[in-house]
Amino acid sequence: MxxxxxxxxxxxxxxxxxxxxxxxxxxxxxxxxxxxxxxxxxxxxxxxxxxxxxxxxxxxxxxxxxxxxxxxxxxxxxxxxxxxxxxxxxxxxxxxxxxxxxxxxxxxxxxxxxxxxxxxxxxxxxxxxxxxxxxxxxxxxxxxxxxxxxxxxxxxxxxxxxxxxxxxxxxxxxxxxxxxxxxxxxxxxxxxxxxxxxxxxxxxxxxxxxxxxxxxxxxxxxxxxxxxxxxxxxxxxxxxxxxxxLGSNSPVIVWKDADLELAVESCVSGAFWAAGQNCIGVQRLLVHRDIYDEFKTKFVKRTKLYKIGDKLKEETDMGPMITETEAKRV
Structure with a gap:
């Protein structure tokens, strides 16, 4: 072009x-x-x-x-x-x-x-x-x-x-x-x-x-x-x-009365949208201690289901970082 x-x-x-x-x-x-x-x-x-x-x-x-x-x-x-x-x-x-x-x-x-x-x-x-x-x-x-x-x-x-x-x-x-x-x-x-x-x-x-x-x-x-x-x-x-x-630190607070399934889905999506490079993406999670263990278990389980690969395939959930340099930095 x-x-x-x-x-x-x-x-x-x-x-x-x-x-x-x-x-x-x-x-x-x-x-x-x-x-x-x-x-x-x-x-x-x-x-x-x-x-x-x-x-x-x-x-x-x-x-x-x-x-x-x-x-x-x-x-x-x-x-x-x-x-x-x-x-x-x-x-x-x-x-x-x-x-x-x-x-x-x-x-x-x-x-x-x-x-x-x-x-x-x-x-x-x-x-x-x-x-x-x-x-x-x-x-x-x-x-x-x-x-x-x-x-x-x-x-x-x-x-x-x-x-x-x-x-x-x-x-x-x-x-x-x-x-x-x-x-x-x-x-x-x-x-x-x-x-x-x-x-x-x-x-x-x-x-x-x-x-x-x-x-x-x-x-x-x-x-x-x-x-x-x-x-x-x-x-x-x-x-x-x-x-x-400019840069941000984008915290998310998950309180004990939250809809846990919705919170997990939203936080996983927010964290890994655009391979985690969204300036308003989820960068820190502050989870109430009463639900921390359950939230963590569900968050990890949902994250492991993410399909990584060819960005043009409908089933792909996350693509690569923008450059090798950025990937190494993270």
């Missing part, structure tokens, strides 16, 4: 292999973006904002509705890409694709509610018969940096609201799972999003991340990823808005 820069899909001689972590087979390749590509993306995004800020709310909403419809109509294709390039099973991937449809639809709805406010000023002497008001305006170029564990829906979480508010976007998808993100952008373009409204640059964060993050033309950064990467972004971003979703 290709990058989208300055309104055109472009390729590069240097490429990055996108691997299926189940067998390390090459699914596709993406261009290895450079600092020159970063400058192209930044300049094009600034020009694109001149287009997006003039789009009506109706037009923005219709684009998002139509993109949601395109994904809904081709749900299995999107789910297959999610499953192949990432850690999710096909059943998990279908749920993510469905969530993406919901995310875009919600973004379309919320585009109609970006409102201002009128405020009476008569709460102090001299303010009689005076009112203040404000409007909300698009902020400008939004840089979206997305993770591997939800390669479609978390991209929609960033692109949907940014487009709904009239901003232009530069998308830097996860290096190991860029294909789902690019397919989402294809759907947005098919739905009528102006090509200059979004730039997609693929490559290694260590090479193209810093010049994107630190550039003054970027007015907001939306990042999901690790804590250390988040700290680094905050340290070099300069004066701009930053929204981050």
């Amino acid at each position: 290709k990058m989208l820069l300055d309104g055109r899909w472009v390729d590069r001689d240097e490429k990055i292999d996108v691997l299926d972590p189940f067998d390390n087979s090459v699914i596709d390749t993406v261009p290895k973006g450079t600092k020159v590509d970063v400058e192209t993306a930044l300049a094009a995004a600034a020009k694109g904002f001149e287009v997006t800020k003039r789009m009506t709310v109706y037009d923005r909403a219709q684009i998002l509705y139509k993109a949601a419809g395109i994904i809904s109509d081709n749900l299995e294709d999107y789910a297959t890409v999610i499953a192949r390039e990432g850690s999710k099973t096909i059943n998990e991937a279908r749920k993510e694709a469905s969530r993406c449809v919901n995310t875009l639809t919600c973004s379309a709805e919320e585009s109609k509610r970006i409102l201002g406010e009128t405020i009476p000023f008569d709460s102090f002497p001299g303010g009689e018969k005076r009112r203040g008001y404000y409007y909300r305006f698009p902020i400008g170029v939004v840089l979206a940096i997305t993770p591997f564990n939800d390669p479609l829906n978390l991209v929609a979480h960033k692109l949907g609201p940014a487009i709904a508010a009239g901003n232009s976007v530069i998308l830097k998808p996860a290096t190991v799972t860029p294909l789902s993100a690019i397919k989402l952008v294809e759907a947005l373009l098919e739905a009528g999003l102006p090509p200059m409204a979004i730039q997609v640059i693929t490559g290694y964060g260590s090479e193209i991340g810093d010049p994107l993050v630190s550039d003054e033309r970027v007015r907001m950064i939306s990042f999901t990823g690790g804590v250390e990467a988040g700290k680094h972004i905050a340290s070099i971003a300069g004066i701009k808005k930053i929204g981050m979703e």
